[in-house]
Amino acid sequence: MATTASSQWEDLDDTEVTADACLDDVWATAACVDRILVDTNAQHALLVHGVSRTEPVLKRCKGFLPRNPSEETESGSSNEDLLTQHFQRIPSDAQLCQLRSVLLERLSRLNTYVELEKAAASSAAEEGGQEEQMEDEMDEWEDDPWAEENVSSTSKRKAPVAQLPFTFPEFLVNGPLTSAKELASQQYFDALHILLQRYHSTLWPHRLAILDLIPEHAPPSSYRQVLPSFDPTLNSEVKWPHNGEPTPSLDFSQLPATLRAIQHSGHSLILSLPDSELLDAGRGExxxxxxxxxxxxxxxxxxxQTTGMVDVALSLVQHGASQSIDGLDELGEELSLLSRLVYDAPQDSSSPSDWNLDLWRGMLPEEVVQAYxxxxxxxSIATDITRLVVPYLFVLETRAERAGRPDPALPERMLSDYVLSAPLELGAAIFExxxxxxxxxxxxxxxxxxLAKLALACLYGSDSLNEWSTMSRIFECMPAWQTTQDESEEEVADTTLASLGEFVTPTTSRPKCTPKDLLLFFQPLHFQSLSRALDILDIHLESGEILSRWSVPAPLRWFLQSADDLKEQRAWANRMARRAGGNVDPLNTIEDWEWLLDDMLKLTEKSESGIKGAFGLLSREEIVTTFLSGLLSTGKFDIARMLLHHPHGKITLSTQAIEDICLKCSNELYDNASSGNYKVGDMKLAYECLDVPPPSPRIIQEKEFIEATSRICSFHVTSRAGMPISPIEIRLTKDPLSLVSRVLSSNANAYKHIEVMLELASKLGFRDDVTAEVKIxxxxxxxxxxxxxxxxAYEHGQKMVDIIHKLKAETEASMLTTGTNVLEAIEVCWIACFQLGRQPEYRDLGKKMKLLGYSLELCPADKMHDVLTAWRRLQxxxxEAREERLANPNGAIPQSAARSIGILNRNGVGAVAGGLLAGKNVASSLRARLQDLHMPSPPLLSTPDAAALASRTFKSVASNFPFSIGGSHRGPLSQTGSDMSYQAAPASEGPKDHRMEDVGEKASRAFSKGIGWLIGVDE
Known part of the structure; x- marks a missing residue:
């Protein structure tokens, strides 16, 4: 039958098992133990049925025992022996008792599992209710006009389903410890609490291991029932409450004596409660x-470290502190302050996300305030300080008191340090x-x-150039003390500010002065001195706004540095007049310029308390002069004329002063010009600037110089570097006549235009200068x-001679002594005539002898024999030419010879002329002439070359004229004794082809011809 029953039982499916399917007691009970179902209701029925089938054996066992086997007496062993004997006689009773104990334990675990499911369902319902509330709030805003009419805007929600992380068979197999760990890791905290209560004695040693499995991000309030707590009265840890543990009264089958009797009877089944966990020792104390x-x-x-969730850590510490655990107060303070930094302080994408206690504890208080x-x-700065920084400073102050180092000034000091380092916008909000x-x-x-000391240090230590409205807001927050005039306090404030001006001036040892450094200067001041300092600050702020308005802003410290610096004030006024900033639109109306002048004059005034403005060291006249210079530098000449001629204008300068200003501005524009053309650019402005004042000799002279500059640049004169000559180079030329020489050198046909060159020299400043005209x-x-x-060349020489004759006639008529300039002009003239007259390539003997006659007329007596040497050659x-003509019966005296004779007669050398006409020896005639002049008669054939002497003579007069060497063509050099001259080429050869002649020969001839008489090089 047992085999048939077993077969029938094994053939049944779990879903087909009912209470009526069981047969006899042992078989039915064993079948109930053998089956573990997922359905808790069916499992409960199965267990209850199995327990009910063991009731008869319980009555039989209790019936033959003399007393209750549960009592612990000395006869307990006899009861156990009786049970052992009984179980030996009736093995089925031993098996049923053993099966009953297993079923009762399973029934207890089933009840626990059912409670765990109820707890999970309750938690799910709470979470579902919160989600439903959020969805309802969202649905209130839903308004979809495209939704179908028959579709509700909110779908029906299903009730939350309770689902533990394990099934009943898994719970039964794994055991309470494994289940507790799984509930902790899956955050089933209500179910975990129930499990810990029911299996208190089993799980208590493993409480810390279970708690460590709870995820770090879980809020401690969710599992506060299982967190450790402390009892100060007992000075020990508090155990978990165990009111949910199974009743201490055990069933007969579960008594230790009964279980031992079953084992001793030898009929024990190999049955145990399935439990796969390996329990370690844990810590029960x-x-x-x-x-x-x-x-x-x-x-x-x-x-x-794991999550970065400071709020979760803070919540855990707060719970521990509420459970009377010591040593968490300071940790709670740090976490509270850190949580404010992480969650309450303003953040952006650059804010750090890895805050931790080590980083927090390594920060200085100043760094913490900055981080907040x-x-x-x-x-938001004022609110942030109140809700973030002030609590932190209170904690610091409290800790200092606890440490025995009270520091009541700590909050004010920390806030002051922050204000000194904060931007002005934030500082202004704090001051407000x-x-x-x-x-x-x-x-x-x-x-x-x-407050006043801090504001002064912040403002005078700031580098800002455009936050004047913010600075004014800070000033408006200052206290207004009612003080009496105390000269000593004012003197202290003025002295302090003067010293502060020196202190803020950069040096090599201190290139930058911080606001914190400046605060040291204001610390000793009383409120009377601070009131005076604030008055000075008011003037400086007003001056700063004016300078900023005209794009020449200065930091506030500049007003301290320049208070006694006339040069610095003058430089800044010049910048202001010239609109140095350049960040605003140019001033195009007379009203704008009048406004600028008013502001400049305002900066020279004193306040009612005697405080000077930014330009307090400058006079009104100097400011007007600076203003006019700045106006002219911008090229607004029409506005300048209107301001100068305005009947009620503020420019009250003398005509001479206006002329000086205009000349100075014109010169500045001239010097800055990149082109010499006075029709464009700065040169045009320099020229037009001279039309502002009334005409005067100085003005006319400067305008002519500009015209001359333009003319010189139009000739493409180059500088030494090979670049076009600049106007500034023209002005810096020491000898302006050299500019004419450079024009002649750089232009092949310039020597043909006498009037142009003379006019150029005149405009260069040589008007009515005869010497300059002769030199040109x-x-x-x-x-x-x-x-x-x-x-x-001959025409230029003839013109020089005419000028000299006229000059000598005027000098003789006025009976004045011949001046140095006249003598210099005569010397230049006779040397020039001498040079041209002795050129061998010049074929016109008559003109050459005429030129030598002019040279003989004008040269000094000690140079006459040099001129006569050249004359001898021409003679x-x-x-020779005359002999040829005399040989010709029809010949006549050459016209050139007649002209030469006439020149000699005018020069008073009658002996020479007569000798020429009568055919006498010229040498004897010259000797007679020289004897009349009381001069020794030099040997004509052994005297040095006159050209060399003339060179050395003219070198002292015109060596500073850098004439260019033209492409001259001369004959080959010949030397007779010590006399070195050019040998004329035969007349029949004519001019040589410049393209065919030798380069070295050409350069030699050019050098000899052009440099010899000009810079003193002997030929």
Whole structure:
């Protein structure tokens, strides 16, 4: 039958098992133990049925025992022996008792599992209710016009389903410890609490291991029932409540004596409650206060390092402190302050996300304050200080008191340090939240004296150039003390500010002065001195706004540095007049310029208390002069004329002063010009600037110089570097006549235009200068000579002679002594005539002898024999030509010889002329002439070359004229004794082809012809 029953039982499916399917007691009970179902209702029925089938054996066992086997007496062993004997006689009773104990334990676990399901369902319902409330709030805003009419806007929600992380068979197999760990890791905290209560004795040693499995991000309030707590009265850890544990009264089958009797009878079934967990020893003893504190601190560190959730860590510490665990107060303070930094302080994308206690504890107090306010705005800074920084400073102050080092000034000092380092916008918001008119409890900075010192240090230590409205807002927050005039206090304030001006001036040892450094200067001042300092600050702020308005802003410290510096004030006024900033639109109306002048004059005034403005060291006249200079530098000449001629204008300068200003501005524009053309650019402005004042000799002279500059640049004159000459180079040329020489050198045909060159010299400043005119003609003659254009050269020489004759006539008529300039002009003239007259390539003997006659007329007595040496050569040529003509019966005296004779007669050398006409020896005639002049008669054939002497003579006069060397063509050099001269080429050869001649020969001839008489090089 047992086999048939077993077969039938095994053939049944779990879903087909009912209470009526069982047969006899052992078989039915064993079948109930063998089956473990997922359905808790069916499992419960199965267990109850199995227990009910064991009731008869329980009655039989209790019936033959003399007394209750549960009592612990000395006869307990007899009862156990009786049971053993009974179980030996009736093995089925032993098996049924054993099966009953297993079924009762399973029934207890089933009841626990059902409670766990109810707890999970309750938690799910609470979470579902919160989600439903949120969805309902969202549905209130839903308004979809495209939704179908028959579709409800909100779908029906299903009730939350309770689902534990394990099934009943898994719970039965794994055991309470494994289930508790799984519930902890899956955050089923209500179910975990029930399990810990029911299996208190089993799970208590493993409480810390279970708690460590709870995720770090889980809020401690959700599992506060299972967190460790401390009882100060007992000075020990508090155990979990165990009111939910199974009743201590055990069933007969579960008594230890009964279980031992079953084992001793030898009929024990190999049955045990399935339980796969391996229980370690754990820690059953209670923890001390220190150990609990260490566990909480370790848990906090793990939470922050793993998740960064400071609020969760703070909640855990707060719970531990509420459970009377010592040593968590300071940790709670730090976490509270850190949580404010992480969650309450303004943040942005650059804010750090890895805050932890080690980083927090390594920060200095100043760094913490900066971290709280680093992302604060002017609108939120006051509130952020109140709700973030003030609590932190209170904690610091409290800790200092606890440490025995009280520091009541710490909050004010920390706030002051922050204000000194904060931007002005944030500082202004803090000052506005500290106004003296506010109640003391609402003010951030509550001491008026410290408030004024802090504001002075912030403003004078700032580098800002454009935050004048913000600075004014700070000034408006200052206290207004009612003080009497105390010269000593004012003197202290003025002395302090003067010293401060020196202190803020950069040096090599201190290139930058910080606001914190400046605060040291204001610390000794009393409120009377601070009141005076604030008055000075008011003037400086007003001056700063004016300078900023005209784009020449200066930091506030500049007003301290320049208070006694005339040079600095003058430089800044000049910048202001010239609109140095350049950040605003140009002033195009007379009203704008009048406004600028008014502001400049305003900066020279004194306040009612005698405080000078930014330009207090400058006079009104100097300011007007600076203003006019700046106006002219911008090229607004029409506005300048209107201001100068305005009947009620503020420019009250003398005509001479106006002329000086205009000349100075014109010169500045001239010097800055990149082009010499006075029709464009700065040169045009320099020229037009001279039309502002009335005409005067100085003005006319400067305008002509500008015209001359333009003319010189139009000739493409180059500088030494090969670049076009600049106007500034023209002005810096020491000898302006050299500019004419450079014009002649750089232009091949310039020597042909006498009037142009003379006009250029006149505009360069040589008007009515005869010496300069003669020098220019000499330059032109030399240039023509280098170009082998002898006719213009002769014309220039003739013009020089005419000028000298006229000059000598005027001098003789006025009976004045001949001046140095006249002598210099004569010397230049006779040397120029001498040079041209002795050129061998010049074929016109008559003109050459005429030129030598002019040279003989004008040269000094000690140079006459040099001129006569050249004359002798021409005479020989003339004699040869005359002999040829005399050989011709129809010949006549050459016209050139007649002209030469006439020149000699005018010069008073009758013996020479007569000798020429009568055919006498010229040498004897010259000797007679020289004897009449009381001069020794030099040997004509052994004297040095006159050209060399003339060179050395003219070198002292015109060596500073850098004439260019033209492409001259001369004959080969010949030397007779010590006399070195050019040998004329035969007349029949004519001019040589310049393209065919040798380069070295050409350069030699050019050098000899052009440099010999000009810079003193002997030929």
């Amino acid at each position: 209670l923890l001390s206060s220190t150990e609990l504190t260490r566990w909480y601190a370790s848990r906090v560190t793990e939470i922050i 306010l680093v992302h604060s705005s002017p609108e 939240a500290s106004k003296p008119i506010l109640p003391a409890a609402q003010r951030i900075l509550r001491n008026d004296v410290d 003609l000499a330059m032109m003659a030399d240039t023509a000579l280098q170009a082998e254009d002898f006719d213009p 020989e040529e003339d004699i």
